[in-house]
Amino acid sequence: MREVPTNAPQGTQAAAGIEEEVLRLLEEVPDPEIPVLSVVELGIIRYVRVEPGAAGQQRVVVGVSPTYTGCPATEVIQGAIRARLEQAGHREVRIDTVLAPAWTSDWLSESGRAKLREYGIAPPAQSVTNVRHLFRDPTVCCPRCNSARTERISEFASTPCKALYRCSACLEPFEYFKCI
Amino acid sequence: MSAQAGIRSGASPGANHDVEAVAAAAVCEAREDATPAGGTQHDVRHAYALHLGDTSLVLAQRLGEWVGHAPAIEEDLALANVALDLLGQTRHLYSYAAGIEAPQADGRRRSEDDLAFLRGPDEFVNLTLVEQPNVDFGHTIVRQFLFDAWQLELLERLQFSQERALAEIAAKALKETRYHYRFSAGWVVRLGDGTQESHRRMQEALDALWRFTHELFVPNETDRAAADAAIAPDLATMRAPWLARVEQVLGEATLAKPADVDYAWHGKRRQHSEHLGRLLAEMQYMQRTYPGAQW
Numbered sequence: 240m241r242e243v244p245t246n247a248p249q250g251t252q253a254a255a256g257i258e259e260e261v262l263r264l265l266e267e268v269p270d271p272e273i274p275v276l277s278v279v280e281l282g283i284i285r286y287v288r289v290e291p292g293a294a295g296q297q298r299v300v301v302g303v304s305p306t307y308t309g310c311p312a313t314e315v316i317q318g319a320i321r322a323r324l325e326q327a328g329h330r331e332v333r334i335d336t337v338l339a340p341a342w343t344s345d346w347l348s349e350s351g352r353a354k355l356r357e358y359g360i361a362p363p364a365q366s367v368t369n370v371r372h373l374f375r376d377p378t379v380c381c382p383r384c385n386s387a388r389t390e391r392i393s394e395f396a397s398t399p400c401k402a403l404y405r406c407s408a409c410l411e412p413f414e415y416f417k418c419i
Numbered sequence: 420m421s422a423q424a425g426i427r428s429g430a431s432p433g434a435n436h437d438v439e440a441v442a443a444a445a446v447c448e449a450r451e452d453a454t455p456a457g458g459t460q461h462d463v464r465h466a467y468a469l470h471l472g473d474t475s476l477v478l479a480q481r482l483g484e485w486v487g488h489a490p491a492i493e494e495d496l497a498l499a500n501v502a503l504d505l506l507g508q509t510r511h512l513y514s515y516a517a518g519i520e521a522p523q524a525d526g527r528r529r530s531e532d533d534l535a536f537l538r539g540p541d542e543f544v545n546l547t548l549v550e551q552p553n554v555d556f557g558h559t560i561v562r563q564f565l566f567d568a569w570q571l572e573l574l575e576r577l578q579f580s581q582e583r584a585l586a587e588i589a590a591k592a593l594k595e596t597r598y599h600y601r602f603s604a605g606w607v608v609r610l611g612d613g614t615q616e617s618h619r620r621m622q623e624a625l626d627a628l629w630r631f632t633h634e635l636f637v638p639n640e641t642d643r644a645a646a647d648a649a650i651a652p653d654l655a656t657m658r659a660p661w662l663a664r665v666e667q668v669l670g671e672a673t674l675a676k677p678a679d680v681d682y683a684w685h686g687k688r689r690q691h692s693e694h695l696g697r698l699l700a701e702m703q704y705m706q707r708t709y710p711g712a713q714w
Contacts, residue, residue: 308591309507338511339587341594393493394602395500403493419594 254289254297261287261299261324268323271315272398275358278316281306282346285337292331299324302335304342307399307419344400344418356382361404361415379415381406391415464582465516466544466641467651469534470687472512473545476535477695478566479505480702481553490556497602501563504595509535511588536706540696544641547686548631550695554624557610557617561624564603568664569635569657570596576652585650604668611672622674629677630684635661637683 265284270276278284285302292298301320305313317334324332344363347355352362364377379389386408393403401414482502489495513531522528529537549566553559574596577589610617636658638646645651669676684692705712 305507305591307504307507307595308511308588309503309505311503338591341587341591343594393497394598394605395493395497397496399500399503417598419598 257289257297257299257329258287260327261289261301261329264323264327265301265320268316268319271312271319272400273355273358273360275354276347276351278303278320280348280351280354282344282348282351283316283342296331297329298331298333299329300333300335302337304337306342310399312398342419344416347416355416359383359413360401361413363416363418365418377418379404381409381411382413383411384409463641463644463648464585464650465520467645468512468516468585470544470641472509472516472534473543474549475505475512476509477543477545477698478549478563479503479509480698481549481551482559482563484553485559494556498559501599501602504592504599508588508592508595511591515584515588532706536703540691540699541689543691543695543699544687544689545695546631547634547684547692548628550686550692550698551628551631552694554627555620557620558624558628560603560606560610561621561628563599564607564668565628565632565635565665567596567600567603568661568668569632571600572657572661572664573652576657580651581649607668607674608672611669611674618673621672625669625674626677630680630682633680633683634685634687639685639687641687 262279262284265287266277266279268278270278270281273281283304283306285304286300287302288300290298290300301324303313303317303320313336320334321332347363355362359382361379361382364379378387379391380387381389381404384406386406388407389404390407391402392405392412395401396403396414400416400419402417403412404415405412479502482498482505485498486495486502489498510531513534517529517531517534520529546566548562551558551562571593574589574593578586578593580586580589607621611621612618613621636654638654642651642654646653666676684690686692686695
């Protein structure tokens with residue numbers, strides 16, 4: 240899993256403990272569109288911080304990056320994070336939208352990739368570290384039969400993060416999590 | 420501080436620095452002696468963000484008109500997805516603009532929604548190209564292609580803006596725009612080099628829309644001031660790479676590049692074609708009729 244940077248004020252034990260607990264809670268918050276993935280596995284949690292809040296309370300601050308600028312799930316995700324943390328007794332929660340550095344599909348965790356495949360969605364086929372990869376068609380393997388004989392039906396699919404493919408071996412259509 | 424270092428410091432830390440991007444950065448020159456006084460720069464940042472936000476919003480609204488009407492379900496999804504990305508970009512740009520603008524006469528601050536729904540056509544500063552009607556799928560694709568190619572050149576430079584917030588939005592939007600461009604350029608080739616009928620329609624669309632591309636590269640006062648402050652790239656430097664990109668695709672699509680016209684439309688100077696008023700009337704109807712309505 241990609242390490243989520245934490246930044247404890249004054250490095251207090253208590254704060255560090257809360258941060259770890261919050262991170263565990265976030266692992267239980269699913270992506271609303273791809274519920275097998277947690278928001279942590281999706282790679283959109285940028286930091287968890289604990290800072291002094293109102294009336295002696297601790298304020299939990301979670302930095303979240305949007306996957307796509309217009310993804311309607313962004314607000315649902317923020318609501319779900321807030322709800323989960325409040326349910327666990329964190330009364331003061333702030334969610335920051337973090338744009339930079341921009342989220343990339345490279346940040347999907349290994350366990351996230353495996354879960355995507357099991358769920359029937361082909362995970363991103365290549366790293367985007369080299370920008371030129373984005374202009375070349377990657378080899379996308381069928382998540383069902385693992386054949387590399389697949390064809391792209393549409394650059395876009397049911398959510399902003401996916402494209403539509405079809406397997407020429409088993410003939411099943413499937414969704415592909417785009418590299419971005 | 421060297422010009423290069425100045426550009427770098429404005430870049431978002433996670434941007435993919437590859438050779439092309441760095442080369443593009445060299446074009447977006449930082450001029451230390453040209454930073455206007457605080458008040459002026461404040462206005463320039465605001466005006467520039469509105470220009471980009473208005474452009475994205477109007478195009479998103481146009482593309483949204485296709486939902487449920489596109490020639491195939493895949494294209495329906497594609498146009499809606501592109502519209503969604505543009506809408507997302509608009510929200511970031513409007514939120515930024517709303518955050519730096521002065522309060523209204525009544526002391527109230529405008530929100531991103533106010534900027535979208537409560538300004539009239541004479542206040543919008545979008546490119547005239549994007550307000551042109553959909554006509555048919557060919558017109559829509561040609562409009563999108565000409566715009567995507569421009570936005571790609573713009574964002575590759577804007578991600579190195581001295582204005583950090585704009586650099587961050589640009590770096591994020593650039594990833595999406597690369598996909599949009601691949602989609603629209605792909606369709607230009609398929610339809611241009613397709614059947615006789617599709618070729619005819621694509622050429623007609625290109626002939627009708629080319630006149631609006633002049634504005635893409637003619638800077639107005641905002642563009643010039645933004646470029647002087649290294650907030651935005653110099654539009655003039657973008658035309659050659661844009662044209663090279665466009666000509667290559669048009670060649671592949673067997674489409675003829677229309678002759679350039681001298682006349683420039685000035686949507687970004689609030690001088691719009693007759694189409695913007697109707698588009699906004701439809702988009703803003705709900706908020707105008709039921710102010711503050713929510714669901």
